[in-house]
Amino acid sequence: MSTANKFTVLIVRFHRPLNLLARRLTVSTLQAGAGPAGLVLALLLLRSGISVRIIDKEQTHRVGSRGAGVQSRTLELYAQLGLYDKIIACGGDIPNIALYKPGKENTTPMKEFRLTPLVDATPSMPYPNTMNIPQDAHEAVLREALAALGCTVELGVELASFEQQPDFVRVTLKRAGGDDETAEVAWLVGADGAHSVVRKGLGLSFLGETHEEQEMFLGDIEIEGVTPGLWHMWADPRQTIVLRGTTPTSNVYTFACLPGASGPLSGPFTRDEFVKIFYDITQRTDISFGSALWLSHYRANIRMVDEMRVGRVFVVGDAAHCHSPAGGQGLNSSVQDSANLAWKLALVIKNLAPDSLLDTYAEERLRVIAQMLKLTTLLHNTTHKMRQQPNSDAAESATAGGRRKHAELSMLGVNYCGSSIIAENDDADKGLAPAYTASLTDIGALPGYRAPEAPGLAGEGEKETSLFAVFDLSKHTILLFGDALVSADALGELRLPAGTTKVVHILPTGVALEKVGRADVVLQDTRGHAYATYGIAEGETALVVVRPDGVVGAVEGGSVKEAVAGVGKYFSKILGSEMSL
Template sequence: MTQTDVLVVGAGPTGLTLACDLARRGVAVRIVDRVPEFPHGSRGKGLSQRSLEVLDDLGVVDRLLKFGITHLPHRKYRGAEVVSEIDPEADRVATPDVPYPTGLMIPQWRAERTLRERLADFGVAVELGAELRVISQDADGVTATVGEAQIRARYLVGCDGGRSTVRKAIGLRLHGQTPDIQLMAVGDVEVEGLGRDAWHQWFAGGGAIMLCPLPGTDAFQVQASHELGQDGTPLEPTLETFQRTFDRLAGIPGVRLRNLTWSSTYRVNVRMVDRLRVDRVFLAGDAAHVHPIAGGLGMNSGIQDAYNLGWKLGLVLAGKAAPGLLDTYDEERLPIASWTLDITSELLDAILAAIEESGGGVDAAASRELTQLQLGYPWSRLSRNAASRSSGPQPGDRAPDAPCRDPLTGTPKRLFDLFRGPHFTLLGLGERCAAALNDLETDIVKPYLIGPGGLIDDAGHVAHAYGQDAQILIRPDGYIGLIADADDASAVADYLRSL
């Protein structure tokens, strides 16, 4: 029997994000997946603005930006005629507090490959063909039978998708509904005779087909209503059936689909578990919640589940926090999962209504909420206000970015550069904070004074984002944990002790 600190089951974006976050903290982690080879289908194809911030913290965002695109017009047709075109994110530009103003379109397999490369930087590789069979746990850990081997772990996290073996093994169910909505066929194809400058969309009473170019590849993702057999049952998606749907709805001469490399069938489900943890076993991503693809939040919600759980496991395993900290994973992420099911269901309804009208399309789902920048944990026990001020960002809010400058070298810096890594960050806003920052004695917090004697806030962007004369403690996952008065010398130490 081999031993590890954390066993991650499932090597999609959720499992890989968690493994990267744990590995950079020095946690012994293994990540297994039952598939014999890495998936090559596009599946999910978009990273939200908040996910890009998470991936910035993990040190991979620049690699991903090279392979993806941030703007792609939605072009809607009636037959061969273009009836509408819109870029839902055309007006979004970077600001001092939001460095990634648009989402990134990128095939899921590319995001996974990039995260695997980052994981390899820490000496960890995905173990393929490793199917989880049995789980048993006791007060000290989890014993998992993977293939013919046994692995002993202090904790196990199931990131193994909607049909999760881990979820079933710990006796949890996905509660909810499967709406009576038509199946969708999806696949990756090459397309002759159609430009790669837009997401092409056809909607008609007889069905729908959309062709979206996948950046960094020669392929398009095709999403289409199913062709039906003579008995009215949906046919399996094939190159022939996709071409038949295209010819029937678009009828543009010379457009040919070829080289179908992956296909699948998608049915809308709106379901989630009622808890994310059973003792030492956790669930994350689709293993815990499934919802409509409208808005593209599936991959993103899983990434942020993992990001929330990773720092908590890291602190507990290092002996820097009590095991009770892990209870806040349920407390913080279950309400977000519920919100995700609600918003994606609403957006799906908006799309279904929009496509009834000429020029309507999936851009009907465009919403500021899909950035996930407004999400936070104000209700959490980890969100505490020990300050006398009431304005500015609040505990539980996302910690915004801002530019500043090193006073000695003049080197430009960004707050996100200071946040990057597995530590807490303490911002002292104004010179009154200097004494409290100097008295802080802990190795899990990096303190920075903003103001005289510290980093220079040239244009006041930090003050605009955070206010002045306060201490702001930012959690390792980029949310504000504590706001304290500038001269409160004990607030931060008290907060950390409470963990």
């Protein structure tokens, strides 16, 4: 095998059903997928020092807003990647929806309403609201970050087949207009969409349903004659059209059209067909249309796998689960798949953790996906009921579920409680389904839940920072609360492998900064947010272990010895060897 063909991870992505050519890909470790899930996985692996190769069968990067809703939990991950400002600069907040009665004379909306309420930011929850970010712009930011790490997406390269061996995966690639390539890769990750070649090659089930009766047309199109800064909606008992601005100032809108009685298409869905349907439903001929950027004929496909790993091959994102557009969960769930898998795969590749750690990827993610599919399907079905009662009250009723479910949709309450590698305490929610606690930000850090943000941290002579800036996406972060400086030295007695942890000592307000012991970073909680948010009382010593994916793995209190022993038990689960004092 040529070393030129050796990679640690290969990510594969495809945009359309594979119905033309057999495709082959061979590498030493292959990561498949160039959508947000694949790009985020590649970023996280590269930051951990893992080599990555990404292929995409398309000749060019696709255009269009598509999955535009970026939820709070995903925004937090981007903040920790240092990409938040660039991502949000591509879009904006979700605006009000203007609801119109069909008719050429009805140029003034009957009512304006919101899909979800705007939530005020707090120190522990700085990005509480969903953002509207066109997916093509979103992906471009991620590709730019990858390029800065020396990795680019290989376009026009397709996966044809793969065969697992005990120590590698033999893959075959087909290049557009070129020769096939074969290689042996250590790991293969399929982020190749609903028609996933990787999933089919593994023989995984993809149980669920396709709503054949709920036909929908989607696309991006240039529009003149509608009020900017709003989304626009028309509905009657048979038909519905929604226009969603791609950005606050752009004249490009994403449309979602439920054509109702307009009848089946005689051929491919075209721009002219959409314009005809739009005028038939709205009668608003004062609105004009330019070019269409992309068009799609869609039926909701709601499915999930029963396993996400077989040997050295994984599936992430749409390859593992398909959601309806309702609730904006598909893209975000896919990104969270990657965040969960990346750090585990990196530890195994580095021979710092046993292969069994990779089984916890499916253990933790499958129950989350099952719950999210249940939620988004409920919202999808509620939305379709609007077609039977298309008045302002019904429109608000149809979105009320979105308001009530805002907490779940934000993903801030998604948890991994019950996981075999979470060190739960007596206060943790041990239910098997993800739950959201409305007062989550007030009850401290809980094992299995996201680690909250806390601004107002300062080192000696340094500018103010925050926990999100301190967390390390390639290592576990151990937060040491209290002024018992000996705790950092006690952690050293665990002899955790080099490069696996970052110890951050957070001193309470009023305690002088002094870098001593084995802490990598010493900070003072100048505003008290960290101690308050994490539920640490004055004079108390506590250790909080935050996983690289931003999830609390363990919270240990009591004496210094007891707390350190608890941390040792947690790492014994992760690293597969006994860590004890």
